[in-house]
Amino acid sequence: MKGNVIALTELRGAAATKDRLLDAAEALFMEHGFEATSLRLITAAAGANLAAANYHFGSKEELFQAVLTRRLDPMNQQRVELLDRFERETAPDAVRCERILAALFIPALRLARDPQRGGTNFLRLLGRAYADPAPFIRRFLSEQYAQMIDRFKAAFARALPHLPKKELSWRLHFIMGALSYTLAGTDALKIISELNPLETENDEILLRRLAPFLLGGLNAPLPELNDVSREFDLDLERRT
Amino acid sequence: MKGNVIALTELRGAAATKDRLLDAAEALFMEHGFEATSLRLITAAAGANLAAANYHFGSKEELFQAVLTRRLDPMNQQRVELLDRFERETAPDAVRCERILAALFIPALRLARDPQRGGTNFLRLLGRAYADPAPFIRRFLSEQYAQMIDRFKAAFARALPHLPKKELSWRLHFIMGALSYTLAGTDALKIISELNPLETENDEILLRRLAPFLLGGLNAPLPELNDVSREFDLDLERRT
């Protein structure tokens, strides 16, 4: 009973402008970044009053975190759930790398496919947030991702038992780099190259291109760290 | 003769503060990003007057571009020169992927090794600039990288003749993503994981870890784009 009343009130009124603020903020933060996006721009785009942003969220930083949390929380939860199911299905064997990567990608794909829930915009925003220097963003992201990453790192460790822990950590780092960079879609190089016409390629095809690439990287032979790799030092010496 | 006079005057006077401004700007832009770094902060750190920045560089944007150009121009030129030499040495055969990657990495490594010339700081700044949404940054980077990337793309195309052009473009995109993300060192995930103690790992070892990973990705089998890859769709359907 009371639940219905609240639900109704939320549709027009309180939560309506709150959601409009989140939507507008999501789009604008993506386009201009955190610093360069003003609350005045956001509230105007949302058709709300300037004070509404601070009223509903307390501060600009909290608004930004709310924008991220709204999509990130469910997505990361889905990732872990998916990995859990894979592990249940293949137990007691280790889940193969392909499937671990799939558990990482599918929830992102699902989000990209759903324009109602932010769609591609949010993934771009997320990719951008990864590279933002603001301390509160860094802190927030690390908190949000901590448990998920640890779960996946453990899964990869079982799938690649020969790989040293340190090396695995780095390769996971590379994976997240390529993933966020790709999802962010900020590649300045893309603009000029003949890659341009494929702007229309959707994120699904994109992730399917990325998956084999990362898989190849994961299974790559170990680097020779003590012994100098020939390709490198040779040329550092006999430089012109 | 005249060259000496200029060199002397540059040490104390005009170019002295100009260089101090560039150094201070480089460090501060890296730490806080473009938007969040004020000219007042930069000029104060450089021990110069506020107006000096606009006097020497015209605007904040031009100062930023000057910071990038100072290191980026020579680095990219070295990359192309190195690739040229490799091609001369192995002609008429195609240069192997390992060496093409080396031509890409070595100049970055050289820069990271030279603390006098910006060292790691600049690479971090560069990685951060890659993800910056500001249009003038994007335009600037694409102009700076255009020819270099095209040269390397052609080299990779010769080394990997079986790879479709489109696929190669994307894999190059992934490579630049992992590279810039790694050099930027902004990984929020690193903060909490047990990866932490290796903060001390220098960029050289880091790039040597990255190289085999990317090589594995480059040589990965082609993705199945028409035919749905089993791992993916299976789970999109039977979602809970």
Place this chain on the structure above:
DNA sequence: ATAGGATTAAAACGAGCGTTTGACGTTTTG
């Protein structure tokens, strides 16, 4: 019907921003 909390609206706050100006030494030049 109405009291009271929730939400909006409009205005103002102080601070910080990039940029410009004009005066003042200093150096270079003819």
Place this chain on the structure above:
DNA sequence: CAAAACGTCAAACGCTCGTTTTAATCCTAT
């Protein structure tokens, strides 16, 4: 040695920012 150019400096301009305040308005619950 005068003149022109260069570099530095303090001050100010106009603007936008995030946030706060004050009052008016709407909605729900008694």
